[in-house]
Amino acid sequence: MSSPSYDRRSSSFNPTFSDDTSPLLFTNAHFYGALFEFCPGTQPHILWEYGRADVSDYESFKMFIVNEQAPFAPLSSTSEEPTIVQSTYENMNYFAIYSCILDVEAKSFTRPIVLIISNINPQIINHVYHLYVHRFIDYVKQLKTLAERYFKHNLKLYTEELLKCIEIHSEKSTKLQKKYKEIEKTINYYQIKDINYENAKIRSPEYFLLLHNNLQPLESLANLSDIISSLDKFITEIPTTLLCSSIAVHADVNEYDPQMQFSGVDKLHGYSTLAFRLFSRNFTDDRYNLRGFVSNQIFYHCAYTLLSGHTLIICSDNTHIALSLAKKFCVLVPFFQESYLRVIDEANSSSCLQYSVVVSKTISNPKQFENFASVLDLDKNKYRGFGCPQTSFVISRLGNLITASERAFLLSLYTELKKIATYFIIVIYTNASHIEKSPEKIFQGLKEKGISKDDEPIFNFWLMSFFNKHKMRPILKKTYNIPYLVLNF
Numbered sequence: 001m002s003s004p005s006y007d008r009r010s011s012s013f014n015p016t017f018s019d020d021t022s023p024l025l026f027t028n029a030h031f032y033g034a035l036f037e038f039c040p041g042t043q044p045h046i047l048w049e050y051g052r053a054d055v056s057d058y059e060s061f062k063m064f065i066v067n068e069q070a071p072f073a074p075l076s077s078t079s080e081e082p083t084i085v086q087s088t089y090e091n092m093n094y095f096a097i098y099s100c101i102l103d104v105e106a107k108s109f110t111r112p113i114v115l116i117i118s119n120i121n122p123q124i125i126n127h128v129y130h131l132y133v134h135r136f137i138d139y140v141k142q143l144k145t146l147a148e149r150y151f152k153h154n155l156k157l158y159t160e161e162l163l164k165c166i167e168i169h170s171e172k173s174t175k176l177q178k179k180y181k182e183i184e185k186t187i188n189y190y191q192i193k194d195i196n197y198e199n200a201k202i203r204s205p206e207y208f209l210l211l212h213n214n215l216q217p218l219e220s221l222a223n224l225s226d227i228i229s230s231l232d233k234f235i236t237e238i239p240t241t242l243l244c245s246s247i248a249v250h251a252d253v254n255e256y257d258p259q260m261q262f263s264g265v266d267k268l269h270g271y272s273t274l275a276f277r278l279f280s281r282n283f284t285d286d287r288y289n290l291r292g293f294v295s296n297q298i299f300y301h302c303a304y305t306l307l308s309g310h311t312l313i314i315c316s317d318n319t320h321i322a323l324s325l326a327k328k329f330c331v332l333v334p335f336f337q338e339s340y341l342r343v344i345d346e347a348n349s350s351s352c353l354q355y356s357v358v359v360s361k362t363i364s365n366p367k368q369f370e371n372f373a374s375v376l377d378l379d380k381n382k383y384r385g386f387g388c389p390q391t392s393f394v395i396s397r398l399g400n401l402i403t404a405s406e407r408a409f410l411l412s413l414y415t416e417l418k419k420i421a422t423y424f425i426i427v428i429y430t431n432a433s434h435i436e437k438s439p440e441k442i443f444q445g446l447k448e449k450g451i452s453k454d455d456e457p458i459f460n461f462w463l464m465s466f467f468n469k470h471k472m473r474p475i476l477k478k479t480y481n482i483p484y485l486v487l488n489f
Contacts, residue, residue: 029121031128032092033235035228036114037101037218038066047113047218048228050235054120055090064089065096065116082140086129093125094118095133099140101222102151104158105215109151109186115140117235128238135234139227146222156192159183160200162208167197172205179208261335262417283406288325288378291401291409296489297388300395302376304388306332306356309461309476311373312385313347313358322359322378328406329357331414334421334465340473349373356473370484387483389454393420424459425466457482 032051038044043059044066055061068085082099095117100110115136119125162183166176218224283289293299305312312329316322323343330336333356340356347360349368358373366375366384374385388394397420401412457480464474 029119029124031235031238032094032116032118033231034116035231036062036066036116038112038114044114047224048231050232053092053118055092061089061092065094065114066112068096082137084133084137088122091120092118093120093122095125095129097133097136097140099144101143101147101218103147103215103221104151104154105212107211109155109183111215111218113140113143124239132234132238139231142227143218143222143224147218150221152190152192155187155190156195157200159187159192160195160197161203163195163197164200165203165205165208168202169205172209175209176205262331262333262414262421286324286406287321289406289409290325290328290413291403291406293489294399294401294403298376298383298487298489300388300392300399301383301385301485301487302329302374303332303398304392304394304458304482305374305386307334307394307461308386308457308480308482309464309474310386311352311355311358311369313352313360313363313369313373313375314378315347315360315363315375315380316378317361319343319359319361325378326357326359328410331410332417333357334462335468337473347375353475354473381489383485383487383489385485387485389452389483391452392454392458393452394455394458421462424462456480 030051032053033048034046034050034053035048036044037047044062053061068087080099082097084095084097086095088094097115098112099114100112102109103111117125117128117136119128159180162176162180166173166180169176290299293302302312306329312326314322314326314329326341330341333340336356341359342352342355342357343359344351345361347358347363347369348365349372352358352360352369352373363369363375363377369375369385374383376383376385397416398413401416402408461474461476464476468474
C-alpha cells in the first residue's frame with residue numbers, strides 16, 4: 001500500500017487537524033469579576049459583579065478576599081497607589097486591587113473597596129494581569145478621583161458643623177476638640193479656608209463621636225453606573241482562551257517602517273493584532289471560506305480587484321453569511337478602514353463607488369459595474385468582474401499560501417502582502433531620494449526595477465493609498481485595460 005501524500009501547504013503532522021475547530025485551542029475559561037465595599041471582619045457590599053465564582057462557599061470566598069489584605073487607607077489624597085494582591089482560593093486564581101474612597105461620614109474619612117478579577121486557569125489570569133492590570137487600576141482610580149471632587153466641599157461643611165457643635169455642647173467639648181485635632185491634618189492638607197460656622201447645620205455630638213453604618217450610597221459620591229457599564233464592556237473583551245491570551249500578551253512586537261497597512265490593523269502590531277482577532281473568532285459556522293475560492297481561481301480575481309483599488313460587490317439574499325466572507329476579503333484592502341465596507345439592499349454604481357467591499361441583497365444591472373467593480377454572486381455561483389493576469393504576483397506569490405485552516409490562510413495572506421508591500425516601499429524610497437516625490441516619478445522608478453506590467457494597476461493604487469491624506473478611499477480613473485470575465489464556480 002502506498003503511503004498517503006499530503007498537500008505541502010496543509011498540516012504535516014495531522015492532515016485532519018484544523019485550528020478553525022480544534023477544542024484544544026478554543027476551550028473557554030470564563031472570568032469572575034466583582035467590586036466590593038467592605039469593612040474588615042464584616043460581609044462586603046457588592047457594588048458590581050460579573051460571572052459566577054467557581055467556589056464551594058461563596059460567602060467564605062468573599063470574606064477571604066476582604067480579609068486577605070488590609071488596604072492602606074490614605075486620609076489625605078487620591079495620589080496613593082492601590083494595593084495589588086495576586087493569590088488563589090480553591091480553584092480560583094485572581095488578582096485583587098484594594099483602595100479607599102474618601103467620605104466625611106466614614107471612619108477615618110475612608111471607605112475600603114476591592115476590585116477582583118479571577119479565572120480558573122492560572123496562565124490566563126497571569127496573561128490578563130500583565131496585559132490589563134493598569135486598565136483595572138484606572139477604574140479604581142476613577143472612583144477615588146470622582147469621590148474626591150465632593151470630599152473637599154463636604155469636609156468644609158463637616159468642619160463648620162463640628163465647630164458649631166463644640167460651641168453649643170460645652171459639656172462634651174473635650175471629646176469634640178479631640179475629634180477636631182484628629183482631622184486637623186486633613187483640613188490643612190486640603191487647604192480648607194474661610195471657615196465660618198455661624199450658619200452651619202446643627203448636629204448632635206453623637207454624629208461626630210459615634211460610627212455610622214448607614215453611609216450614603218457610593219453612587220452619590222462617584223459616577224458608579226458609568227464605571228460599572230464600562231467595566232462590563234471591558235471584561236467581555238478580555239480573551240477567555242489560553243491561546244488568545246498568549247497571543248495578546250506577546251502582541252508588542254513592532255513592525256517598523258517602511259510599511260503599508262492591510263486589514264485595518266494597527267500598523268505597529270499588525271500581525272499580532274490580526275492573529276488575536278482571528279483566534280477570537282469562531283469560524284465553524286461560516287458557510288464560505290476564503291481559501292475555498294483558491295482552487296477555482298475566483299480568489300485570485302477577487303484579490304486582484306481589491307488590490308488594484310476596485311470595488312468587490314458580494315451579492316446574497318443572506319447578508320449575514322455574505323458579510324462574514326466580506327470581512328475576510330478586507331485583509332486585501334490597503335489601509336483598510338471600517339468605512340470602506342458597506343451593507344446595502346440593492347447595489348448600483350453611485351452607491352458602491354466609494355467603498356472597497358459592498359454586501360448587497362440584489363443587483364439591478366450587473367453590467368453597470370464593468371468599469372470599476374467585480375460582482376461575486378453567492379446565490380448564483382457566478383463571478384462577473386476583473387480578471388487576474390497569469391503573470392501577476394497575486395497568482396505567483398499568493399497562490400502558495402498555507403491552506404491548513406482559514407486562520408492560517410488569512411495570516412499567511414497578510415504576511416505575504418506585507419513582504420511584497422515592504423519591498424514596494426523600499427523601492428519607492430530608493431528611487432525617490434533625489435527627485436521630487438510625486439507618484440508619477442516614483443512609479444517610473446518601479447518600472448525600471450522590472451516590476452510586472454500586469455501589476456502596475458496594483459502598485460499604482462498602493463502608491464495613491466500611501467500618499468492619501470483623506471479619510472475616504474482613493475478612487476482612480478480607469479486607465480488600464482484589465483480583462484473583464486464572467487465565470488461560474
